[in-house]
Amino acid sequence: MGKRRTFSGGAHPDERKELAEHSAVRKLPAPKVIRVALCQHLGAPSTPLVAKGDRVTRGQEIGAQNGFISLPTHSPVGGTVLALEDAALPHRRSGPTIVIETSSEEGGAVFEPWPEYSSRSPQEVIERIRAAGVCGMGGASFPTHVKLSPPRDKKVDTLILNGAECEPYLTSDARLMVERTADVIDGMRILAHALGVGRVFAGVEANKPEAAAALEGAGAEVITLKVKYPQGAEKQLIKAVTGREVPVGGLPMDVGVVVQNVGTAAAAAEAVRDGMPCMRRIVTVSGGGIKAPGNFDACVGTSFADLVEAAGGYSGEVVRLLSGGPMMGIAQFTDAVPVTKGTSGIVALTSREARSLSEGPCIRCGKCVDACPMGLAPCLISEAAEHSGWKSADEAGALSCMACGTCTFVCPSSRFLVHYIKRAQEAIRASKRSREA
Amino acid sequence: MAEPRLFQLSMSPHVTSPLNTRRVMLDVVTALLPALAGAIWFFGFVDSLLPVLVSVVTAVAAEYFCLRIMKRPVNAALDGSAIVTGLLLAYNLPPGVPWWLPVIGSGFAIVVAKQAFGGLGHNMINPALLGRAFLMASFPVLMTSGWQAPFEWSAPESHFETSGIPVENLQAIPDADAISGATPLRVMKDSFTMERHRGNAVRAQLASEGTYLNLFLGRRGGCIGETSGLLLLLGAIYLVVRGVLELRLPLSYLGSVALFGWIIGGPGLLQGDPLFSVLAGGVILGGFFMVTDMVTTPVTPWGKILFGFLAGFITIVIRRWGGYPEGCSYSILIMNLATPLLDRFTRPRILGEVGKHA
Ligand code: SF4
């Protein structure tokens, strides 16, 4: 393992990985009733292909892809469709879902397995990844086939596998790398084949030596990264691994890089090698408010409540329930929301752990400036935004903010910087649109 | 399925670092205590502790009443920032001032310099320094004369020279009586207008090891909290350990004071004394506790460095050519006004931004 690389800025939140990092992934049987969202991915929701009362089989496509930036949705169980209805979802207020009563979890490959995937053309591989409904499993849920199809003028020469998992509490990627090393490595090779690149790295934070050793042992070139939040953010990861800087407003492919999460790689392996659609994922259930934190292999559509129960239930005074980690995760008002392909973790925070909801005045300490991994001055942007100074917020680089939350984390006054900057972003984008129109 | 429960909604991030404003302020208060102990040691309880207590109590009370009147949450009066302002104001007063002087200074600092601008975080100018400037303008005699000769608590009968020059070295200076009762910087300033050989003799004594040691330990005349570099440094180290002190500002300020003290601080170009420039006057107090006032200084890394550098330059210019022997406070006040400009022109480089270097 080489020297520990990193980016400039960042912070060191309490990792709290010890709660779940040593608990082996447990496969959770599908609950009696599941709720499969049709908009688990970024982009247009899939169009339902079934009606109430229909019988479905495991792996059956129940939602059709709807445009290029969209994905098909598959049923993780065999059973009966109980309802098609809008419901609360972990990553957005609500969206279309299909409720299915489970009768069996049996079933084999849905597509023809291609153990010899290298004899397939990159186009065929990308098409399979699309048909299997694979999207980014690290949280952003961007359809993977889109990321694998860069426009012709962008020369991609490097693939980085993202195993940084820099969010506190979350351990699902770490467990995946240790327990399903072969899936991750096969997936990495499949993705490299699809992109036609030879330079492939796996970036792993130094706090996961077991995972790094496993990947290295299986033949991956592992780059050990300093433990620092947000090491797993795309631009920071690219900077640390390759030294390249994605231009402001640009995409990783502008500097010839594609980043894929290790979970996405494993899903790609299952899709191409085994012929399985993307219907399950590993979810960390952790936090001070969980009795027996652990990692679970659950089918999408399993409710948060079912997973919390599998982890021994709540303990103590839980004030906040998150989908994802505490830095960028989304607070849920209910645990009746279903797991989606992008649900990396469920974190239940007690009042001792959760940030209070009040903020103080900015004392201009400059800590947020030193910590912002994008090189912004969050306090100045938010100050402009609070006075609706959208133009100066824009000039100060508001659009480069990735909402990683590092600034608010380090702020001694707990300023809602991310919130103000997001508002500035919306206003700036709206005014740009109206100027173009 | 378990019964659905309801949870709090809030924006991410959902966790925060243990550092908070109150802790920052209380750490600064703690860091200022060694210097207070030194003041008591050198000037006695009545002349040092009393003005400090009066100043702090006035500051907190003034903050409380302002918040009351403006119908804001009054517990903000206890966030520690008023205590810091009260302490710093008193530290910039000569020992033994009448009790009402800190009342006026501290009251002005909080009411006019801080709360009238909108309270914590909104004031442009360091309240303690503006309070001091107000006192300097209104009560110049009280503020600049009658410097007490320090003594040591253990041996109250033997006094040190206010100039910091060891008593046994005085015979090397012709007509040494004329400089007694003056602070080191005043003596330095006067030396430039003395007869040449006498001025040289004075400066030779100011730049001697014995004087350096006295200045560093605090055996010299000066304001209540500024005299002992050693004790101030102890406080600064504590702040560094606590992760509260950001070193760019103090280092660039003190570095700049030393640099310009050497270049233009002497009788001719490059004839100044960098070490004396840093040890004399209030730049150690200023460098670690006033240049570093977060609210009134830049937030960007280069803004901080430039702020310290320019303030150091102005300090020396005032010392050498200005109307006062010490320029620390005024240099910081002037730079406070430049802070928004510095912030604007030293914006850090955004990741992936081209044509701008970090
Ligand atoms: S949320 Fe935005 S402004 Fe704050 S640290 Fe992250 S990128 Fe910087």
Ligand code: SF4
């Ligand atoms: S960290 Fe908070 S208090 Fe400090 S400058 Fe940034 S917003 Fe202001």
